[in-house]
Amino acid sequence: MLETTETVRSEYEPVQGRIAWIEQFTDQDKLYVISLPDDVELDHDPGQFVELFVPGVGEAPFSISSSPTKDGPLELCIRAVGNVTRALDSMEGGDPLGIRGPYGTGFDPEALAGDDLLFVAGGIGLAPLRSMINYALDRSGEFGDLTTLYGCKEPAEQLFPEELQRWDDSEEMAFYETVDQCPEDQTWEGREGVITELIPEAEFDPETTTALVCGPPVMYRFVIESLQEQGLADDHIYLSLERNMHCGRGLCGHCQINELYVCVDGPVFNYPEVRDKSEAEV
Amino acid sequence: MTVRAVADSSVGRVDGMKTLAKSEFETLIDGLIDDDPRSVVGPQRRSGQYVFEELDSAADLALEYDLTALSPKKYLLPQYEQLLTYERTDGEYEMHAGTDTEGVIIVGVHPYDLAAIEHLDKVHIDTMGDEPYRKRREDSLLIGLTMQSVAPESFAASMGAATTDSGYDLLVTDIGDRFVVDIGSFEGNELLADLDTHSASHSEVQEVRRIEDDLRGRFERELQFPPEELPTLLAEHYDDMEFWESYAEQCLSCGSCNMVCPTCYCFQVETVRDLGGDSGYQQRSWDGCLLEEFASVAQGENFREEVAQRHRHRFMRKGLYVYERYGDVSCVGCGRCTRHCVADVADPTDVYNDLWEATNA
Structure with missing residues (x-):
């Protein structure tokens, strides 16, 4: 027989949270604001994720959109594309659900301190980056210049529209946005084109800038190339990668990129950590 | 330990x-x-x-x-x-x-x-x-x-x-x-x-x-080299897709090699509900990296879509990835994957010895 020390509680037992309110951004995307019991402190790093359990349906991983600099409820921006997320889509304020976490390696604000930060968010990739963007805005004294680039398919797919407007108006952060294209039945006065076109336009000093990138899988290679063309060194690039972080604990194997477990070693990686991993697709 | x-x-x-x-x-x-x-x-x-x-x-x-x-x-x-x-009573969930x-x-x-x-x-x-x-x-x-x-x-x-x-x-x-x-x-x-x-x-x-x-001295099968060489050997042949495809061609992606392996521990989690829907449980069950959907995400992307990629992953995991993480080569040589593979492409001695010969020929 073996003997080891007792741990406090099972890692597989969620705490019960409750949907405080829901904000609808697009046909598919909603912000779920979730209150946790008073005695539970999430205490997360920007870029970390939680496992969300919808009783009777299942569990899935979601990056935390709220910043640890803000007290208050947990915010998850979720697109309805799978079993769990479609079930969530039919839920209302007051409904209970389970939360485990936070898990993974997020952004390290201490390591980024003093850097100019360039956020590059494509589509739903804004959800995890928003945590760090708001962290940097709330503690802007700790960082250099802040710039956010955001691109989505069309105007109707914009996430956090009111917040985007505030960022656009803000003196604290430069903000550039684009849509891939604007269908005729929508109006858009901004620019059209893919997100990589914003990179040469944004003003940043490659020597002092760190880029934080999150978007759909197809986006990474192009964004990284474009950042390199602007003179950014590889280790000045951080990527938040999405995989099926099913257990969140480095065991179930579904999120593996070569030998890396995204749920433990990531989801945030310094680019050189994954540059040569073919399964990272970056 | x-x-x-x-x-x-x-x-x-x-x-x-x-x-x-x-x-x-x-x-x-x-x-x-x-x-x-x-x-x-x-x-x-x-x-x-x-x-x-x-x-x-x-x-x-x-x-x-x-x-x-x-x-x-x-x-x-x-x-x-x-x-x-989990069990629901009056809008509250008890989760244990x-x-x-x-x-x-x-x-x-x-x-x-x-x-x-x-x-x-x-x-x-x-x-x-x-x-x-x-x-x-x-x-x-x-x-x-x-x-x-x-x-x-x-x-x-x-x-x-x-x-x-x-x-x-x-x-x-x-x-x-x-x-x-x-x-x-x-x-x-x-x-x-x-x-x-x-x-x-x-x-x-x-x-x-x-x-x-x-x-x-009584084993019919053997590695032609010490197992300590495996991590390096595998790393050298990671990109040799022709090699991995030659094995994967016959592979049925059935996952039997995973299921019978004494060191495989990957799992999936599913929810099992009672008929009324108010109670049920989360259960984990054995899963296998050879199965087609193993590396898929909700939005449809499959990060190991090709059989050869999944085949390679299994051998990399046994001889390289787990070694890098835990310091163990996670194949013990039991032979169960060889015995249970319908297509006869799972034998680690075949795969590893072929790699060895390719390197040392």
């Missing part, structure tokens, strides 16, 4: 060995079956193959076995295991982590399976703190058995797992008319307390050594 610490304690291998009559060993097992609240399981003959199953009597033990269909992993990391139960974590007494475990369990311990207890596994493992007893029949698919000797001096509570060696027993833990020692045993003589210990030495 906890297991080794226990096994290497004051009861040393040589001077701690005992001898007992086979009838005494049966008395021990029958006593455990009758009196111990835990299940007692061991290798038995069923429908033309050997399997670990619950024992009704020590007489049912098939200690002559070469290889069982599944390894005793199935008792420590069950194929289906409840992680969480919980599973039946009672241990088992596993009799007749060969050294390669003991090595596999040591590896699972390292991952689930020492590193990742998996509570269901830890509780069940700590409540379990392993009675090892020196292997004397060698399955044609096995290459455990090449992986250094044909014999062992750790990872068991007791290790039994059949020396003809009696057993020599090595004591690996305090609990193992306790098991022998009421039995008629005597200290093994020098010649009895020598006989155990002779059996072990003789065994290593």
Whole structure:
């Protein structure tokens, strides 16, 4: 027989949270604001994720959109594309659900301190980056210049529209946005084109800038190339990668990129950590 | 590593060995079956193959076995295991982590399976703190058995797992008319307390050594190189897609190699609901990286879409990835994947030796 020390509680037992309110951004995307019991402190790093359990349906991983600099409820921006997320889509304020976490390696604000930060968010990739963007805005004294680039398919797919407007108006952060294209039945006065076109336009000093990138899988290679063309060194690039972080604990194997477990070693990686991993697709 | 610490304690291998009559060993097992609240399981003959199953009597033990269909992993990391139960009452959910974590007494475990369990311990207890596994493992007893029949698919000797001096509570060696027993833990020692045993003589210990030495030369399959070379060899051939495709061509993506592997521990989690929908449980079940959807995400992207990618991943994991993370090559050479692969493309000695030849030709 073996003997080891007792741990406090099972890692597989969620705490019960409750949907405080829901904000609808697009046909598919909603912000779920979730209150946790008073005695539970999430205490997360920007870029970390939680496992969300919808009783009777299942569990899935979601990056935390709220910043640890803000007290208050947990915010998850979720697109309805799978079993769990479609079930969530039919839920209302007051409904209970389970939360485990936070898990993974997020952004390290201490390591980024003093850097100019360039956020590059494509589509739903804004959800995890928003945590760090708001962290940097709330503690802007700790960082250099802040710039956010955001691109989505069309105007109707914009996430956090009111917040985007505030960022656009803000003196604290430069903000550039684009849509891939604007269908005729929508109006858009901004620019059209893919997100990589914003990179040469944004003003940043490659020597002092760190880029934080999150978007759909197809986006990474192009964004990284474009950042390199602007003179950014590889280790000045951080990527938040999405995989099926099913257990969140480095065991179930579904999120593996070569030998890396995204749920433990990531989801945030310094680019050189994954540059040569073919399964990272970056 | 906890297991080794226990096994290497004051009861040393040589001077701690005992001898007992086979009838005494049966008395021990029958006593455990009758009196111990835990299940007692061991290798038995069923429908033309050997399997670990619950024992009704020590007489049912098939200690002559070469290889069982599944390894005793199935008792420590069950194929289906409840992680969480939930119940709704008045709009509130009660959620409790919980599973039946009672241990088992596993009799007749060969050294390669003991090595596999040591590896699972390292991952689930020492590193990742998996509570269901830890509780069940700590409540379990392993009675090892020196292997004397060698399955044609096995290459455990090449992986250094044909014999062992750790990872068991007791290790039994059949020396003809009696057993020599090595004591690996305090609990193992306790098991022998009421039995008629005597200290093994020098010649009895020598006989155990002779059996072990003789065994290593009886494997039909072997690696042509030391397993320590595997991580480097695999890393060198990662991008050799032509090689991986040559194996993957015939692969059916059935996942059998994963299911029968004593060191595979990947799982999926699913929700099982009662008919009313107000209660149910989350269960984890064995999953396999050869299965097509293993690396898919909700939005449809499959990060290991090609069979060759999944095939490569399995071998990389066994010989490189797990090594980088835990310092173990996680193949013990049991040969189960070879035996159960319908397409005959899972044999690690084929794959690894081919790579070796490609490098050293």
